[in-house]
Amino acid sequence: MTSPLAYRRVLLKLSGEALMGDEDYGIDPKVIGRLAEEVIEAQKAGAELGLVIGGGNIFRGAGLAAGGMDRVTGDQMGMLATVINALAMQDALEKRGARVRVMSAIKINDVCEDYIRRRAIRHLEKGRIGIFAAGVGTPFFTTDSGAALRAIEIGADLLLKATKVDGVYDADPKKVPGAKRYERLTYDEVLGQGLEVMDTAAFALARDSDLPLRIFDMGQPGVLLRILRGEPIGTLVQGRG
Numbered sequence: 001m002t003s004p005l006a007y008r009r010v011l012l013k014l015s016g017e018a019l020m021g022d023e024d025y026g027i028d029p030k031v032i033g034r035l036a037e038e039v040i041e042a043q044k045a046g047a048e049l050g051l052v053i054g055g056g057n058i059f060r061g062a063g064l065a066a067g068g069m070d071r072v073t074g075d076q077m078g079m080l081a082t083v084i085n086a087l088a089m090q091d092a093l094e095k096r097g098a099r100v101r102v103m104s105a106i107k108i109n110d111v112c113e114d115y116i117r118r119r120a121i122r123h124l125e126k127g128r129i130g131i132f133a134a135g136v137g138t139p140f141f142t143t144d145s146g147a148a149l150r151a152i153e154i155g156a157d158l159l160l161k162a163t164k165v166d167g168v169y170d171a172d173p174k175k176v177p178g179a180k181r182y183e184r185l186t187y188d189e190v191l192g193q194g195l196e197v198m199d200t201a202a203f204a205l206a207r208d209s210d211l212p213l214r215i216f217d218m219g220q221p222g223v224l225l226r227i228l229r230g231e232p233i234g235t236l237v238q239g240r241g
Helices: 029-044 061-066 071-094 116-125 145-151 187-193 200-208 222-226
Strands: 009-014 048-053 101-103 130-132 158-163 213-217 234-237
Touching: 009 029, 009 116, 009 145, 029 048, 029 071, 029 222, 048 071, 048 116, 048 145, 071 101, 071 130, 101 116, 116 130, 116 145, 145 158, 145 200, 187 200, 213 222
Parallel strands: 009 048, 009 158, 048 130, 101 130, 158 213
Antiparallel strands: 213 234
């Protein structure tokens, strides 16, 4: 007998770099295929899933701006990069039998739908996977902010942030041997200790909406479904005080 889900509706934030695998740029078909299979496994177990994918494997607006490009232009390019990744994930999911809708915060109707909150929720209720592209649709905000905002708008039970480390540490575990991993933190503890979890705007959105946030390593096979069933994997950030 399978365990019931502890979280029914979730928003999964993936970085663009997560799609690269061992490549230096772009998308590794094997990696995006494995991620798609994880998402489908969770949906078949009864979860309603929304995805936000960054664009760092193609363009980074902040990095382009640091190199002299206009920041607004750089961020707009970054938003388009997230649309490319969203379409790639849609293809990987659909090839495995899933029903998917890509919804963009910027108008690009020839390739995907506009993001409309009520329509997004309806897609999830109908058993479709929603991929929310182009961040919040304006420059100066990261895809972390887009993920937090969309999670709140769709009424997600949990915001999941997939990273390359298995949670939040008190120091960089790659540089500091014996760095402590936290199993659970409050939002105020993260702020008080200056821990890097999400960018400031995204963090404030999640904290003010009392949205539970779990940071984990997506590299472990089957980890997404295990989290949705309530296993304490990675670090949970929840509550105040």
